[in-house]
Amino acid sequence: MKSLEYIVPVPMGIEAIVAKELRELGYEKQIVENGKVLFQGGMEAIPRANLWLRTGDRVLIKMAEFHATTFEELFQGTKAIPWEEWLPKEAKFPVLGRSHASQLSSVPACQSIVKKAVVERMREKYHLSWFEETGPLYTIEVSLLKNKALITLDTTGPSLHKRGYRELTAQAPIKETLAASLILLSRWSPDRPFHDPVCGSGTIPIEAALLGRNIAPGLHRTFPSQEWSIVPQRLWDLARGEAKDLARRNLRLEIxxxxxxxxxxxxAHYHSRRAGVSETIRFRPLPVKEVTLKGEYGVLIANPPYGERIGGDQEVEDLYRQMGRLYERNPSWSFFVITSHPAFEALFGKKATKNRKLYNGRIETHYYQYFGPFPPRKEEEEA
Structure with missing residues (x-):
């Protein structure tokens, strides 16, 4: 089969990180847009991208894109897609939808039209009047933006942030994909100490351990496209075999x-055990003011409570001041803090080297980055 076009939806602000991950997987042909990254690849990209992407939301196949201001245009554009090449007669194919700034504004109506068009196309192939939909899942989505219809097929199922290790959650947990993004933006490497002073249920340290040991984040979960007849099982076997071979499970980390x-x-202990990295992370009950960072040239990443307004949460503001004092005591460390609090830098006591706008769910935040010195190279240490 010829090269396919894929779409990876991503939270605003981390498109470049996803693009870099895809390049490292060997997918150089890409287009980066707001909220998504498009790339080209063969059928093997379905298992490889789903297993390896740490920061994207899903891996979608772009089936078609066309102008649609009437239901007839939407119907004909959808029916022109060779669905019979993808969907077996027993396929389960729900249709999701959304519409923005388009004449076809009724999402339920658009979903119904797309479903009808797929059924009509399938009838011509299978000569059936009714489809039981008892087989593998093929989720179709119609997205209308400014009268342009985009039809996609979801290879992922539940979002890629659902790694499988976090069944229980604490209050205000950070998504695994965002946690991985924060780590990748920090330029942390496995030879440097890593600390999270407000680790909660452990997501950020666990993602650091998975990254440090090069463990594919999707290795221990399933995807609906595993059941698709069009994707040879050998491609999944090869991708999982590659992921297992590349994992450095015995690498010692200071997290x-x-x-x-x-x-x-x-x-946090429970989740780290489920993720298979419990032996490389040390969790301790300790308030920020009592934290002592060990080693040099480490990286601290924190997702502290944000507070609701300036002066509205004294405890949160005191926490930011304590983090600032911790930074002053550890000049060789790099600090990275994500928060929506508008007075963070003033409370921390220092302007960030740089900051980046990110979204934690629907909350607009800034990622404050305080870059310390990089560790000396081995040649310098030997000299």
């Missing part, structure tokens, strides 16, 4: 996480 809440730390 620690602290939190004042002992109850939430029990979740």
């Amino acid at each position: 620690t996480g602290t939190d004042r809440d002992e109850k939430v730390l029990s979740l």
